[in-house]
Amino acid sequence: MSIYDTLNENQREAVFHTEGPLLILAGAGSGKTRVLTHRVAYLIEQGVMPYHILAITFTNKAAEEMKERVDDIVGENGGSIWVSTFHSMCVRILRRHIDRIGFDTNFTIYDTDDQKTLMKEVIRLLNIDTKVFKERMLLSIVSSAKNEMVSPDEFEQRMEGDFQKKRIAKVYREYEKQLKKNNALDFDDLLLKTVELLQRDEEVRSYYQDRFRYIMVDEYQDTNTVQFELIRILSDKYRNLCVVGDDDQSIYKFRGANIQNILSFEDVYKDARVIKLEQNYRSTQTILDAANAVIQNNKGRKEKALWTDNGQGDVIAMKTFESAYEEAEYVVGDISQKVREGKEEYKDNAILYRTNAQSRLFEEKFVTAGIPYKIVGGVNFYSRREIKDILAYLKTIDNGKDDIAVRRVINVPKRGIGLTSVNRVQNYAQDKDISFYDALLGADFIPDIGRGLSKLESFVALIEYLKGAKEKLGLFDFVKEILSKTEYIESLEQEDPEVAQTRMENIDEFISKVAAYEENAIASGEQASLSGFLEEVALVADIDSLDESQDYVILMTLHSAKGLEFPSVYLTGMEDGLFPSYMTIVADDKDELEEERRLCYVGITRAKQHLTLTNAKRRMIRGETQYNKTSRFLKEIPRYLIAKGAVFEREKPDRDGFGFKPKTGFRENPFKERKPIKQFNVNDSSGPGYDVGDRVLHTKFGVGTVTNITAGGRDYEVTVNFDTAGVKKMFATFAKLQKQ
Numbered sequence: 089m090s091i092y093d094t095l096n097e098n099q100r101e102a103v104f105h106t107e108g109p110l111l112i113l114a115g116a117g118s119g120k121t122r123v124l125t126h127r128v129a130y131l132i133e134q135g136v137m138p139y140h141i142l143a144i145t146f147t148n149k150a151a152e153e154m155k156e157r158v159d160d161i162v163g164e165n166g167g168s169i170w171v172s173t174f175h176s177m178c179v180r181i182l183r184r185h186i187d188r189i190g191f192d193t194n195f196t197i198y199d200t201d202d203q204k205t206l207m208k209e210v211i212r213l214l215n216i217d218t219k220v221f222k223e224r225m226l227l228s229i230v231s232s233a234k235n236e237m238v239s240p241d242e243f244e245q246r247m248e249g250d251f252q253k254k255r256i257a258k259v260y261r262e263y264e265k266q267l268k269k270n271n272a273l274d275f276d277d278l279l280l281k282t283v284e285l286l287q288r289d290e291e292v293r294s295y296y297q298d299r300f301r302y303i304m305v306d307e308y309q310d311t312n313t314v315q316f317e318l319i320r321i322l323s324d325k326y327r328n329l330c331v332v333g334d335d336d337q338s339i340y341k342f343r344g345a346n347i348q349n350i351l352s353f354e355d356v357y358k359d360a361r362v363i364k365l366e367q368n369y370r371s372t373q374t375i376l377d378a379a380n381a382v383i384q385n386n387k388g389r390k391e392k393a394l395w396t397d398n399g400q401g402d403v404i405a406m407k408t409f410e411s412a413y414e415e416a417e418y419v420v421g422d423i424s425q426k427v428r429e430g431k432e433e434y435k436d437n438a439i440l441y442r443t444n445a446q447s448r449l450f451e452e453k454f455v456t457a458g459i460p461y462k463i464v465g466g467v468n469f470y471s472r473r474e475i476k477d478i479l480a481y482l483k484t485i486d487n488g489k490d491d492i493a494v495r496r497v498i499n500v501p502k503r504g505i506g507l508t509s510v511n512r513v514q515n516y517a518q519d520k521d522i523s524f525y526d527a528l529l530g531a532d533f534i535p536d537i538g539r540g541l542s543k544l545e546s547f548v549a550l551i552e553y554l555k556g557a558k559e560k561l562g563l564f565d566f567v568k569e570i571l572s573k574t575e576y577i578e579s580l581e582q583e584d585p586e587v588a589q590t591r592m593e594n595i596d597e598f599i600s601k602v603a604a605y606e607e608n609a610i611a612s613g614e615q616a617s618l619s620g621f622l623e624e625v626a627l628v629a630d631i632d633s634l635d636e637s638q639d640y641v642i643l644m645t646l647h648s649a650k651g652l653e654f655p656s657v658y659l660t661g662m663e664d665g666l667f668p669s670y671m672t673i674v675a676d677d678k679d680e681l682e683e684e685r686r687l688c689y690v691g692i693t694r695a696k697q698h699l700t701l702t703n704a705k706r707r708m709i710r711g712e713t714q715y716n717k718t719s720r721f722l723k724e725i726p727r728y729l730i731a732k733g734a735v736f737e738r739e740k741p742d743r744d745g746f747g748f749k750p751k752t753g754f755r756e757n758p759f760k761e762r763k764p765i766k767q768f769n770v771n772d773s774s775g776p777g778y779d780v781g782d783r784v785l786h787t788k789f790g791v792g793t794v795t796n797i798t799a800g801g802r803d804y805e806v807t808v809n810f811d812t813a814g815v816k817k818m819f820a821t822f823a824k825l826q827k828q
């Protein structure tokens with residue numbers, strides 16, 4: 089029996105159709121992603137070199153899964169195939185060739201926070217009135233322009249004649265100039281610069297066109313204009329382009345996704361073959377019927393007939409609660425009961441919601457009930473203050489042109505460098521058109537720098553010392569050297585002890601990540617470089633941290649749930665004013681409403697066996713109590729699919745069409761950070777469980793002898809002389825050494 093026997097006829101057809109453009113347009117759970125994986129395997133079996141294959145997924149995690157599955161099917165042969173997200177692929181290309189369009193190959197990648205800082209700088213430089221133009225709005229305009237591949241010049245022409253809009257054009261131009269000056273790219277640039285590179289450089293273009301003879305793109309309905317162009321250029325020579333998607337699941341319009349890319353694929357690629365998959369393997373008929381009933385209400389979609397032979401399954405549970413507290417209590421209790429009865433494991437359950445803020449109540453209940461849970465999204469680990477500080481040191485050392493990084497750490501920890509000095513350096517750098525750090529290097533030339541000079545000089549000396557240390561030390565030791573030389577931990581200890589504790593735990597986790605990165609690199613015979621690490625960090629998305637081997641309930645927004653599936657799904661907060669959102673309702677925007685309805689369709693179709701839909705009559709949103717009616721999407725689900733006893737609340741007359749919201753002055757508690765993993769405590773006299781002279785085993789480095797143990801700030805620092813890997817220093821908490 090071959091692996092292709094497990095596919096249905098249409099799926100097989102899609103797998104075997106390898107030459108020329110191919111569109112697989114199909115509904116949720118019909119095996120689109122599975123087809124892509126099998127197609128990669130089939131190509132390799134047909135003798136296509138893995139090197140000639142490019143597969144693009146929506147998340148790094150999906151890329152990893154695809155690689156693993158391809159490896160399962162074809163053995164380790166899949167090694168040199170590129171399976172990655174658009175962004176990772178672009179970084180890989182740019183690191184090699186971006187110098188051809190005038191950037192250094194060690195560019196920094198700016199995240200949203202960095203972008204905001206830079207935009208503030210632009211606003212200051214151009215004297216922009218922040219009452220008229222908010223930085224977030226400006227960033228989103230710039231981002232849309234980039235996604236549409238509109239250059240600052242073009243943008244300016246379009247804005248001709250309107251004074252306010254011309255100001256925005258100036259902002260865009262200056263923002264670009266500053267990015268360049270910092271040798272930095274924002275997320276949109278990763279795509280845009282790659283397209284620019286491929287357009288401008290004939291040599292690079294032919295290289296990649298020849299390399300990627302077979303290109304596949306998953307979740308094609310959410311590609312934007314630049315991504316479309318990128319794929320078009322890359323596939324222009326061989327034209328073996330296979331895209332898969334579902335127009336009903338296009339949910340990223342706010343990030344520039346263009347649904348036309350999938351809807352007009354056949355117009356652009358006239359010889360395209362189109363294959364539809366109609367059998368759903370994921371869900372019960374009841375769940376599918378509900379999903380179909382909801383999405384029917386959208387206009388301008390491609391009609392699809394989804395069916396399944398998974399059977400009718402359970403009816404859908406629908407519950408209305410007085411308050412969001414009760415909603416959370418019910419969901420947590422329900423999961424807990426199923427697990428106690430042995431019906432399911434925690435990880436079979438996903439709680440989905442429209443906005444990140446909704447996770448908090450569930451989290452509280454899980455903590456009280458002692459149930460393991462994992463929130464995807466929310467405060468990103470890498471955007472925490474302490475982690476950003478360390479990253480800024482790393483960036484300062486790696487790419488001295490990154491002004492934002494340098495300015496972030498110049499007085500962190502406090503070393504008496506005031507804003508006046510920083511501004512003087514800044515103005516000088518601006519005048520001379522040099523980077524902030526270059527200005528620091530020649531700080532004695534800066535007019536009026538006066539008494540600030542010696543402190544600036546010692547900061548420069550510190551950074552120069554660390555640059556030298558970087559060359560001598562492994563990455564892990566180097567990060568520890570930074571912490572020690574900057575006395576960062578000590579500075580945290582002077583803060584509020586409880587906050588400091590959490591921050592230090594995060595730093596420990598960060599150091600573990602560095603160690604893991606270094607170990608992985610060593611294990612795969614590569615150099616663990618600082619740039620490589622920073623790149624990995626810049627590209628991690630929250631969803632990448634999901635680990636199927638762990639038994640926890642998963643909580644995430646509907647947007648993050650795309651492509652995933654769970655035996656039991658709780659779609660929570662199904663209320664008009666929340667989902668669909670307040671803005672959509674008041675603006676009466678049909679396109680927005682359809683986008684939200686697609687999101688609802690995505691949510692429903694994540695469920696394999698059980699679907700529970702909940703709503704609360706009363707909930708606190710941004711500190712205000714809101715009274716909401718049941719979501720209009722729920723009312724689109726036929727009653728016969730819903731468990732008896734579910735009652736829609738009676739419609740209340742209201743003033744603005746969706747419920748009234750009395751104001752209260754009551755604020756919600758600030759989000760409380762979770763307590764992370766167990767740590768060794770140096771005050772605990774039991775020690776790390778081994779002693780100097782003991783033989784210990786490390787999972788990567790093998791066996792060695794402990795030569796030193798020091799009680800560091802909050803952990804033991806252990807030095808081991810490994811028989812083959814040499815001397816290494818590590819923290820006991822994550823070195824996980826086993827006494828032999």
Ligand SMILES: Nc1ncnc2c1ncn2[C@@H]1O[C@H](COP(=O)(O)OP(=O)(O)OP(=O)(O)O)[C@@H](O)[C@H]1O
Pocket residue numbers: 094095096099114115116117118119120121122123334337368369370650651652653
């Ligand atoms: N021919 C098949 N036989 C058995 N199971 C299948 C088959 N095709 C797909 N499946 C299973 O159905 C489920 C859904 O498949 P997959 O995730 O590939 O669908 P999809 O179309 O990509 O869904 P989505 O639109 O949500 O991304 C998976 O668990 C997959 O393993």
Ligand SMILES: [Mg+2]
Pocket residue numbers: 120121122651
């Ligand atoms: Mg899929």
